Amino acid sequence: SFPAEAVPQAPEDPLFGLMRAYRADESPDKVDLGIGAYRDNTAKPWVLPVVKKADEILRNDPELNHEYLPIAGLASFTTKACELILGGASPAISEKRVTSVQTISGTGAVHLGALFLARFYKIHGANRTVYLSNPTWANHNQIFTNVGIPIATYPYFDKQTKGLDFEGMKKTLADAPERSIILLHACAHNPTGVDPTPEQWREIAGLMRAKKHFPFFDCAYQGFASGDLERDAAAIHYFVEQGFELVIAQSFAKNFGLYGERAGCFHFVASPSSDASEITTRVASQLAILQRSEISNPPIYGARIASTVLNDKALFAEWQENLRTMSGRIIDMRKALRARLEELGTPGTWNHITDQIGMFSFTGLSEAQVMKLREEFHVYMTKNGRISMAGLNTRNVDYFAKAVDKVVR
Ligand code: PLP
Numbered sequence: 001s002f003p004a005e006a007v008p009q010a011p012e013d014p015l016f017g018l019m020r021a022y023r024a025d026e027s028p029d030k031v032d033l034g035i036g037a038y039r040d041n042t043a044k045p046w047v048l049p050v051v052k053k054a055d056e057i058l059r060n061d062p063e064l065n066h067e068y069l070p071i072a073g074l075a076s077f078t079t080k081a082c083e084l085i086l087g088g089a090s091p092a093i094s095e096k097r098v099t100s101v102q103t104i105s106g107t108g109a110v111h112l113g114a115l116f117l118a119r120f121y122k123i124h125g126a127n128r129t130v131y132l133s134n135p136t137w138a139n140h141n142q143i144f145t146n147v148g149i150p151i152a153t154y155p156y157f158d159k160q161t162k163g164l165d166f167e168g169m170k171k172t173l174a175d176a177p178e179r180s181i182i183l184l185h186a187c188a189h190n191p192t193g194v195d196p197t198p199e200q201w202r203e204i205a206g207l208m209r210a211k212k213h214f215p216f217f218d219c220a221y222q223g224f225a226s227g228d229l230e231r232d233a234a235a236i237h238y239f240v241e242q243g244f245e246l247v248i249a250q251s252f253a254k255n256f257g258l259y260g261e262r263a264g265c266f267h268f269v270a271s272p273s274s275d276a277s278e279i280t281t282r283v284a285s286q287l288a289i290l291q292r293s294e295i296s297n298p299p300i301y302g303a304r305i306a307s308t309v310l311n312d313k314a315l316f317a318e319w320q321e322n323l324r325t326m327s328g329r330i331i332d333m334r335k336a337l338r339a340r341l342e343e344l345g346t347p348g349t350w351n352h353i354t355d356q357i358g359m360f361s362f363t364g365l366s367e368a369q370v371m372k373l374r375e376e377f378h379v380y381m382t383k384n385g386r387i388s389m390a391g392l393n394t395r396n397v398d399y400f401a402k403a404v405d406k407v408v409r
Pocket of ligand 1: 110251
């Protein structure tokens with residue numbers, strides 16, 4: 001029989017452990033800076049007004065049923081998701097060299113991409129290595145390991161400047177074997193909040209082109225980072241313009257606040273060539289087989305909500321407004337936190353708080369300082385010193401800044 005007795009206890013997921021500890025804390029001052037989800041200024045989850053409208057529309061539709069979606073998902077959703085990430089006028093779309101598959105949010109898209117590469121990214125019979133930024137979203141390690149793709153890392157975060165270690169990153173990309181898979185965060189890098197500048201992206205692309213590396217973009221924060229959908233997709237637009245063959249994992253969790261609905265998409269883009277559209281058709285056929293065996297077909301409701309918004313001009317404009325509300329509040333909290341720390345004269349430099357972008361900031365606090373914040377001040381953040389800016393609001397930013405000031409001194 002199956003020797004279940006031999007199954008060892010696995011460690012708890014650190015982030016979910018942190019959430020549990022926060023919930024158990026009875027202090028009225030407690031602050032949750034671990035959570036990777038948007039909170040409004042009263043620390044509550046925010047259902048986007050445009051999502052509420054789409055929900056109304058769907059609920060009032062007498063034709064709505066609960067049938068299965070096709071294997072590749074809701075076409076009205078994947079078509080618009082593709083236009084959103086590549087730009088509606090992208091030649092990749094008109095030349096029919098993109099195929100899109102609806103996935104279980106961004107995680108499912110990264111997984112489907114990893115699985116596809118594990119199966120088909122074989123050069124001279126060898127599976128290639130994926131290079132992940134150091135640090136990266138912890139789940140990247142597990143997802144690629146699960147499908148048997150070996151992992152290497154490239155330097156990313158410079159502890160001194162609390163910005164990008166661009167020289168280190170370039171050196172590793174240049175030294176990596178040709179045709180390595182390079183995982184890139186399209187915008188709002190998790191966990192550091194540090195993104196390359198447009199000029200740096202051009203250099204990265206040039207280097208990757210020279211080494212024939214394969215770009216794997218993970219895009220979990222389009223529109224959520226800067227408030228501007230185009231700007232947050234600029235790196236992907238540039239790589240596609242440069243003619244790269246690449247893949248994209250796209251999440252609608254953060255930018256629509258559809259976390260639990262698991263709306264996402266995986267895109268494969270072929271390089272421009274006379275047989276690009278045939279290659280794309282073959283890739284689509286294989287993705288369908290992988291999808292069928294993994295999840296059969298994707299969940300319907302989140303995709304319907306997103307599709308309703310993406311296919312309606314007025315709702316789309318309202319969504320952009322909602323995105324600006326979320327990103328604007330986060331940017332305000334960055335400014336407020338930096339200003340408070342500078343007013344207090346907290347030792348160190350704090351410009352990185354406003355230089356970094358998106359949901360997260362890498363504060364530079366040490367593990368000992370993080371633990372002290374938790375034990376003495378009821379402030380919860382991951383051990384690496386990452387804070388979720390969404391956990392800050394006008395009521396707790398002062399308290400947090402003072403707590404940081406005390407543990408840093
Ligand atoms: N990739 C990155 C870098 C992320 O930060 C996240 C979410 O935190 C995801 C992917 C996937 O999230 P989800 O599966 O909820 O879309």
